Amino acid sequence: MSRSRKLALVVIVPVLLFAAVQLVPYGRNHANPPDGALVAFDSPATKQLAERACFDCHSNRTKWPWYSNIAPISWRIQRHVDEGRGELNLTAFDPASEDMADAAGEAGETITKGEMPPADYLLAHPEARLSSAEKQALVAGLDRTFAVFVEREKQYKLEKERRSGRE
Numbered sequence: 732m733s734r735s736r737k738l739a740l741v742v743i744v745p746v747l748l749f750a751a752v753q754l755v756p757y758g759r760n761h762a763n764p765p766d767g768a769l770v771a772f773d774s775p776a777t778k779q780l781a782e783r784a785c786f787d788c789h790s791n792r793t794k795w796p797w798y799s800n801i802a803p804i805s806w807r808i809q810r811h812v813d814e815g816r817g818e819l820n821l822t823a824f825d826p827a828s829e830d831m832a833d834a835a836g837e838a839g840e841t842i843t844k845g846e847m848p849p850a851d852y853l854l855a856h857p858e859a860r861l862s863s864a865e866k867q868a869l870v871a872g873l874d875r876t877f878a879v880f881v882e883r884e885k886q887y888k889l890e891k892e893r894r895s896g897r898e
């Protein structure tokens with residue numbers, strides 16, 4: 732194969748592949764579902780911080796960035812939003828869901844541990860980066876908001892420790 736043909740392949744094949752993956756329907760529907768039960772936040776300040784740092788993945792009020800229309804990154808964003816809403820939806824909260832009750836009990840803790848918001852999200856969303864004072868305020872606010880679930884989580888952990896101590 733001549734050099735120019737090789738070069739054409741190296742350039743054209745990826746471009747065609749890129750164009751082809753844009754046709755996959757998954758990740759292209761960015762119509763947010765309507766809100767359900769909004770979490771009764773303990774204060775407007777907690778709600779504001781959560782809106783900044785958590786709502787894109789944990790609510791039905793996702794702001795979809797322009798690159799969420801471009802595959803394959805759109806697939807990853809779609810998965811994050813679907814999983815995030817499934818674990819904890821702050822604008823469609825369902826206390827009867829075991830997953831959501833658990834997540835509510837751990838919400839503050841995930842921030843303290845640096846697990847949430849995810850690091851790659853923060854790279855692309857400087858507005859979601861919280862100062863340490865804001866982090867503390869959000870953790871305390873979420874712990875107050877979800878006090879019932881935080882308490883339940885604590886009891887559950889104690890019970891588990893007690894059981895493993897007995898064995």
Ligand code: HEC
Binds near residue numbers: 818837842
């Ligand atoms: C970029 C999307 C994104 C953002 C922003 C985000 N999360 Fe998450 N979150 C996820 C995903 C995806 C999961 C499920 C998979 C996992 O656990 O990593 C999750 C899981 C959780 C869970 C369930 C427990 C766990 O660790 O699995 C809690 C609680 C949680 N997030 C709280 C928060 C809070 C509080 C914020 C805001 C400070 C936040 N998240 C911001 C995507 C996000």
